[in-house]
Amino acid sequence: MRIVITEDSVLLLDGLTRLLVAEGHTVTGHRTADELVAAFAHLTPDELPDVLVTDVRMPPTHTDEGLRAAVHLRSLHPRLPVLVLSQYVEQRYASELFAGDVRALGYVLKDRVADVDDFLDALGRVAAGGTVIDPEVVSQLLARTRGTQLDRLTPREHEVLALMAEGRSNGAIAEQLFIGTAAVEKHVTSILTKLDLPPDSDDHRRVLAVLRWLEHTPTQGDRS
Incomplete structure (x- = not known):
């Protein structure tokens, strides 16, 4: 390259x-x-x-x-x-x-x-x-959104959401969490429904949707 x-x-x-x-x-x-x-x-x-x-x-x-x-x-x-x-x-x-x-x-x-x-x-x-x-970026973004719609998610859905935000495909998420692809698809559908985001089969669009949703949640000051 x-x-x-x-x-x-x-x-x-x-x-x-x-x-x-x-x-x-x-x-x-x-x-x-x-x-x-x-x-x-x-x-x-x-x-x-x-x-x-x-x-x-x-x-x-x-x-x-x-x-x-x-x-x-x-x-x-x-x-x-x-x-x-x-x-x-x-x-x-x-x-x-x-x-x-x-x-x-x-x-x-x-x-x-x-x-x-x-x-x-x-x-x-x-x-x-x-x-x-970066997983640490995702982790801190999610940690700053307590008391929001994220409280609707189960612990497993939190894990799936973090991997979604990293840009992982359903197959990659399934491999990471040692679960079936069908289970991941169900979790993704549930997450998007609970966050009032329409389900979408395009991995890039759902990453964008998650990030845009996170942008409008309360945040703490950035480190300098």
Whole structure:
């Protein structure tokens, strides 16, 4: 794959580059969001990367420059796969990233990069058009929604919902929870009914529905 990485940490950028090159990929690195946007301005559709990996916080303010660049580039190239890295769980950033089409999008914590297999799996799923949300992000989003419609869900439905929000298919959920696919389908239908969300067979649409519902629930302040 052709991969573009935007990361201001020299060590992390070098480490990711070495890892991905060793896996047979072609990697181009940038240190700032401005460099990234400028580089894309000269690319033809055929020259677009197979996936963009970017940190949320980039120079000069180290707030959300990387995320803004990713959202901007997705607006110009809607099918561009993007995997966003974040140091902390920041719900506002996750919500902004997934506000539109959730296909070929990922949001994972930097700690996940330390597990090479998990990182490569997330990268591959996003490049293939899938949706990847870090389990810790899902866990904290769900923890912030107590006293809401989530109270209607059974413990098993909570587990299924968390895996749904990570972008897992019914088959993957069944394998993870050691239950049958038919049982997963029943749980999904029940979850969407209890959350007043219409059932939908499209995995991406249901992820979007879950995330949009979570956006409108009470939240605590983000970590800085």
